[in-house]
Amino acid sequence: MMSWTEKNHELVKEFVFDDFIQAWAFMSKVAIVAEKMNHHPNWTNVYHKVSIRLSTHDAGNTVTDLDRELAKKIDQLL
Amino acid sequence: MMSWTEKNHELVKEFVFDDFIQAWAFMSKVAIVAEKMNHHPNWTNVYHKVSIRLSTHDAGNTVTDLDRELAKKIDQLL
Amino acid sequence: MMSWTEKNHELVKEFVFDDFIQAWAFMSKVAIVAEKMNHHPNWTNVYHKVSIRLSTHDAGNTVTDLDRELAKKIDQLL
Amino acid sequence: MMSWTEKNHELVKEFVFDDFIQAWAFMSKVAIVAEKMNHHPNWTNVYHKVSIRLSTHDAGNTVTDLDRELAKKIDQLL
Numbered sequence: 001m002m003s004w005t006e007k008n009h010e011l012v013k014e015f016v017f018d019d020f021i022q023a024w025a026f027m028s029k030v031a032i033v034a035e036k037m038n039h040h041p042n043w044t045n046v047y048h049k050v051s052i053r054l055s056t057h058d059a060g061n062t063v064t065d066l067d068r069e070l071a072k073k074i075d076q077l078l
Numbered sequence: 079m080m081s082w083t084e085k086n087h088e089l090v091k092e093f094v095f096d097d098f099i100q101a102w103a104f105m106s107k108v109a110i111v112a113e114k115m116n117h118h119p120n121w122t123n124v125y126h127k128v129s130i131r132l133s134t135h136d137a138g139n140t141v142t143d144l145d146r147e148l149a150k151k152i153d154q155l156l
Numbered sequence: 157m158m159s160w161t162e163k164n165h166e167l168v169k170e171f172v173f174d175d176f177i178q179a180w181a182f183m184s185k186v187a188i189v190a191e192k193m194n195h196h197p198n199w200t201n202v203y204h205k206v207s208i209r210l211s212t213h214d215a216g217n218t219v220t221d222l223d224r225e226l227a228k229k230i231d232q233l234l
Numbered sequence: 235m236m237s238w239t240e241k242n243h244e245l246v247k248e249f250v251f252d253d254f255i256q257a258w259a260f261m262s263k264v265a266i267v268a269e270k271m272n273h274h275p276n277w278t279n280v281y282h283k284v285s286i287r288l289s290t291h292d293a294g295n296t297v298t299d300l301d302r303e304l305a306k307k308i309d310q311l312l
Contacts, residue, residue: 098191098196109180119201120202122199124197125196
């Protein structure tokens with residue numbers, strides 16, 4: 001599995017699925033995990049692609065352990 | 079994969095997942111497919127289980143081709 | 157707003173919406189709240205109706221404060 | 235209600251909700267409507283904000299009636 005890259009003080013990863021419905025099912029899992037952690041992604045969806053960018057607002061928009069934990073949990077959802 | 083069973087004029091199948099989040103992701107896909115077909119399930123969820131019952135209201139609550147088509151599409155989502 | 161009723165050791169309430177999409181949006185909120193509490197409903201959806209039954213498995217399937225708390229949070233989602 | 239603006243060959247609108255759960259419920263409705271139309275948004279969510287950009291890929295990424303129809307349906311979901 002491709003790993004996350006750190007770019008402009010964000011953890012970034014793009015996920016590609018077969019179609020919109022599969023992408024949406026993935027997002028439905030991420031939504032629950034993010035809300036449970038009370039740490040939410042900056043994410044963009046176009047059809048079968050989901051781009052996720054993680055950073056911690058309360059730490060001046062830098063990458064923190066909270067972002068690394070969410071990134072790990074998102075990978076485990078696949 | 080287990081098949082659907084016809085019982086009391088309904089197509090019935092139970093799906094079991096690892097946890098609630100996985101069950102919910104499955105339901106998120108079924109919801110879209112059902113609304114697209116304008117044919118909706120009678121479904122029950124408890125934690126990691128999803129029980130789906132299909133019948134056609136407009137045909138006197140019997141099993142019709144519409145139910146068989148939705149059942150097939152649901153299986154393809156797995 | 158109608159209140160929850162206690163029946164057969166469960167808190168029970170039925171919610172009726174305009175259509176399936178509105179019912180589904182409500183369920184999407186309840187799903188997140190339930191997973192956050194790690195307390196999940198026994199719920200059934202048919203088109204625009206959502207029936208929710210709450211009880212606590214670990215307390216011998218009786219109604220506990222956990223169920224009352226989830227019921228209250230569900231009402232606040234409306 | 236604020237209207238959509240046309241910018242760089244896209245219909246653009248930002249929606250702001252009380253919190254992530256409310257934003258997510260809105261997205262859950264838009265997802266179904268978009269898939270039903272087989273016309274999908276380019277959309278970004280951060281916590282309580284949802285930014286939607288609509289254009290028609292098959293028309294060289296310009297704004298078409300399909301985008302205006304989806305925009306209208308999205309507004310009706312609120």
